Amino acid sequence: MELSRVDAIIERNGSRGASLLAILQDVQDEANYLPREALEHVSKRLELPLARVYAMATFFQAFHLEPRGKYVCTVCMGTACHVRGAARLVEQLERDLEVKSGGTTKDLQFTVEEVNCVGACALGPLVIINGEYHGTMTADRLTKTVEGLKKAEGGTR
C-alpha cells in the first residue's frame, strides 16, 4: 500500500489518537488487510507507540494482519444460524478449500471467515461471499457454489 494513501486517510480522519480506530478501518477497506508498513506509518504520524497501534489492530475482530483472498467467504455464526446448522457450513468450506477458518488459501483466492451475526436471521444459515448474501444454505449447495467460483477462475487450483 502506498504510504501517500495512508497519509490521505489520516488527513481525512484527523491526526489524533482518537481517530486511530477509524484510520485503521479505512486502511483495511482499501488494502483488504493491515500491512505492516501502514501500521508503522500510522504510529509515526500519530506519534503513538507502535505497540498501541498493534494492540488496536489485534483487539478488534474486524482487523486482519494477513492479506485476504479474492473471495472472502463469511459464514454467519449468529445463534439463529447456529441452530440451523451453520457449523456444518464452516466445516464444509474448510474441507473444500483445505484451509482452516480464519485462513486464506495459498493462492490468495479464498478466505474462510466467521462473523457473529449480520442480522439476516430469517435467511439462516447464511454465507456471505464478497458481500453477496446466500441464504438458507446447505453444505451441498455451498460446495457447488465454491466449485463454480473455482471454475470461473479458470481452474487455477
Place this chain on the structure above:
Amino acid sequence: MTRIGKASELAAYRAELLKKRPADAKVVAVCCGTGCNAYGAQKVYAAFAAELAKQGVKDWALRSTGCHGFCERGTLVVMFPEGMLYQRVKPEDVAEIVEKTLKGGETLERFLYDDPVTGEKHRLEHEIPFYKHQERLILGQNGQLNPESIDDYIALGGYLGLAKALEHGADWTLEEVKKANVRGRGGGGFPAGKKWETCRNAKSDKHYVICNADEGDPGAFMDRSVLEGNPHSVIEGMIIGALAIGSDEGFIYVRHEYPLAVKRLEQALVEARGLGLLGEKILGSSLSFDIRINRGGGAFVCGESTALMASIEGRVGEPRAKHINTAIQGLYNKPSNLNNVETWANIPLVINRGAEWYTSIGTKGSTGTKIFSLVGKVNNTGLVEVPMGMTLRKIIFEIGGGIPAGRKFKAVQTGGPSGGCLPAEKLDLPVDFDTLWNEGSMMGSGGMIVMDDRTCMVDVAKYFLGFLKFESCGKCTTCREGIRRLHELVTAVTEGRATEETLQLIEDLSETVEAASLCALGTTATNPVRSTLKFFREEYLAHVKERRCPAAVCKTLIRYDINEKCTGCMVCAKRCPQKCISGERKKLHVIDQSKCIKCGICLDVCKFDAVEVK
C-alpha cells in the same frame, strides 16, 4: 435547503409538505431492509421503477423503505393507502403486478399471505396474524418513510417532539422522561430519566450524549433495522436528550458490520444540519448540539459502556471498574449519558404524546413496547414489536406462527450470550425486564431464539461459551480463563467424555466466574450454561451417562443411517465426499460408518427422507 429558524416554523414547513402528499396518495413501498435485500429487494425496486416508466403509470409513487419486520416472506411490497401486502415478490413478477394490480386494480391471489396453520389468505398487512397482535410504535414508521428523506420523517410528525421539548424547556423534558419510566432497551433496564438526571447534575464544563449502536448479541438485529429504516428517530431522541442533560456534543457508536446503517446515519445528520435541527442554535433556541459517528471494530465487549467509551477515545475496548459511573465520569472523564438505539428512538414518542399515554402501554414496571427479533425454529421469522408484558407463548405461537414442520417447541433463548434458555413450562411468563431476570434469563436487547426438539441444549450452551471465550477482553482472570475452562468442560460433555462430576464442576466454576468478573460480560456469561443445566439436566445426563445426544446434534455421539425409504437414486452416493455410501441403483444404500465424517451432505441431498440421524 433552508434552515428552520423557529420551532413554530417547523409546523408550517410540515404543512407545506403535507399539501404535496395527500393522505390518500398511491404509493408502492418496497421493503429494502437487510432481509429483503438478501432476497433481492433492490432488483424488485429497480424493476418497479422501470415498469412504472415503461407502462406509463403516473398516479403511483414508488418508495424504498427500511425493514417492515416480516423477513420470512420477503421481498415485501405494500400498496398504500389501502395497505395491501404482496409477499415473496420477485423481480420477474413486477411487470404483472404493475399491469394488473396497479393499473387494473386486480388482486393477485398468489402474492397474498396464506396462513400456514389455517390456510386462510389475507389481503391487508394489518390483518395478518404476524402484524395483528403487534403494537408497532417504533417500527411502524419504517414502512411509511424513505430513510434517506428527512421530509418523509417530518411529514409523519418527526421533530415535533423536539419542537415541543424546546418550547417547554429542559426541566419539563427531563420530568416527562422520568414520569414515562423509559427503561434502557439495551438489556440493563436502567431507568433512562434517572441516568439523565445523574448526568445533568454532575458538575462539569462538558457533558456528552452517546448512542450505543454496537449491537453485538448474535440473533438480534432490531437496532440495525431502526438505524437503517428510521435514522431520524434516533437522532431526534438524542437531541431531546442533549437538551434535558445540557450537552453540546454527541456520538453514535455503530458496528462496522452495518455499513448501510452508517451510510443512512451520515446522510440523516447532513440533512438535519441543513434544516437547522443540529448545529448552532437549534430551531432558533439556545441549544447547540451536534453528533459524530464512530464505527466500532467488531468487539462484543464494546457494548459495555466503559469499553465503548474507551474505544471512542481511540483505545482498545477494555472495561474499567465503575466505582464512579459513566454518567458522572465517562468519556474523557466527563459526565456521559449512554443509551442504546431503541431507547433513543422511544424518546420522541414520549415527548410527543406524553408520559401519561406512554405509561398506559406495557406493564407498571416496564412501560412501552419492546422490539424482539424472533428467529430460529419458528414459522414467522422477523422483527416484532409488542407491548411489554405479553407472554412468550403469544409472541412465539400467535405472532410467530409456532414451530415449522410440525416439530415440537423445546426452548426459547432470550438475552443473547448473557441470557438463558427457558423451557415450555415457562411459556406463559410475561416478557418484561424483571420476570425474565428472576427466572435466570433476561430480556436483554431483544433476541428471541426459538428452539425445537432438534436443538441440543448442551450444544447451545457450548455455542455461547465458545462465543464468549472469544469475546472476553482478557482483563479479568475468571472471565478469560474461567469461560475457557467451562467451554472445555461442556465440550467434553458433548463428546461423551464427561461424568456427573463434570456437571458439578461446571456449576462450581460458573459461580466463581459470576462472582469475580468485573463487567457484565463475565458476570452473566454463565447464564446460558446454568439455565440449560437447570431446566434441561436430563439432556446433559443423557450425554454423560448414555453417551447419547437426544436431539442428534453433537457430532461425536451421532451417526447417519439410510432407512428403507431409500429408492436407490444414488444421488447421495455421488455427492458423498468420502465416497463411503455404497449400493446399486434402485436398491437400499448403506453408509460405511468407519469412513463417514458426518458432514451431512447425504441428508441435504436426499429427497426421500431416507437419511436419518441418531
